Amino acid sequence: MNRLAGIIVAVLGLVVAILSITKIVPHLTQTGVVMILFGGLIIGLSFINKPDTEGTERMPTGSTLGNIFFAPSEVFRNLRRHPRWLVGLLIMSILSTAYSNLFMERLGAERVANFAIDKTLEMGMIANNEDAKKGIEQGRADAIEQAISPVARAGQAVSSFAGSVFGYCFLALIFMLFTMAMGGKLHFWQAFSATIYASFPISVLRHLLNTLILYLKDPTDIHPILGQQNLIQDNLSFLVTASQNPVIYTLLASFSVMMFYWVWMNATGLKNAGEKVSGTAAWSASMGIFVLLLLFGLTAAALFPNFMS
DSSP states (O other): OOHHHHHHHHHHHHHHHHHHHTTSSTTOHHHHHHHHHHHHHHHHHTTSOOOOOTTOOOOOHHHHHHHHHHOHHHHHHHHHHSOOOHHHHHHHHHHHHHHHHHHHHHHOHHHHHHHHHHHHHHSHHHHTOHHHHHHHHHTHHHHHHHHHOHHHHHHHHHHHHHHHHHHHHHHHHHHHHHHHHTTOBOOHHHHHHHHHHHHHHHHHHHHHHHHHHHHHSOGGGSOTTHHHHOOOOOSSGGGSOTTTOHHHHHHHHHSOHHHHHHHHHHHHHHHHHSBSOOHHHHHHHHHHHHHHHHHHHHHHHHHOGGGGO
């Protein structure tokens, strides 16, 4: 990572935050803060050395992006000596931003914002608190304005990209510590690049399919919140109604074809990108993360069931 790039990003974040706080460019305070933190992360990562290439030839970026679909083990073995991540993550972020904007245009940004606010008002801690309800209602117009504003959407895209880097760093750290605890050897950059490229084919397929389904379905049949995450029916969640059985719905939705593909890709990535990482360690780490995500999803569904109705 480039230390100078981190400093530039942090300074730009400070400028964006100041412009937003002074209302010169509204709705970007969060983006500015995220950019400052992201710049700090880049600076921190710049102190971590890359693994020795050992004379291994670097696979071209185009081949990496293509082969990850058809020969992932080969790609991950090359990432072992030449870990990289920026292009793959940029493409995933662009696809995510494109789908998010298309979703807002298809359903209507005002409808999506109003739905989220209405569901917030239905929460137990809010519904019985008149002051809280009044405060949320006062912010409704501002929330709709942010949902419609191109500047706010651009800020959300920047924040989403930075957030993804933080998320993959955290995931890579867990994978690294887990494999080391099981006697394997996995460098941080190997784990980081493997987790990103393990998600790459799933992300591309999911966003392309979601976009296709978005325009095939009637907008009135699409859930304003759940639809932002996934429209693909590759699981058994259709057996129950989300509003009536939110926890069971989430459980069934988690056991999807895309999720199993992601678990397999992570295990394949850890085994081939790392050194002395056994199949048992790789699969244990990948399944462990899946279980943690499942528990998090079930907890969220139990705590906020109204958002699924």
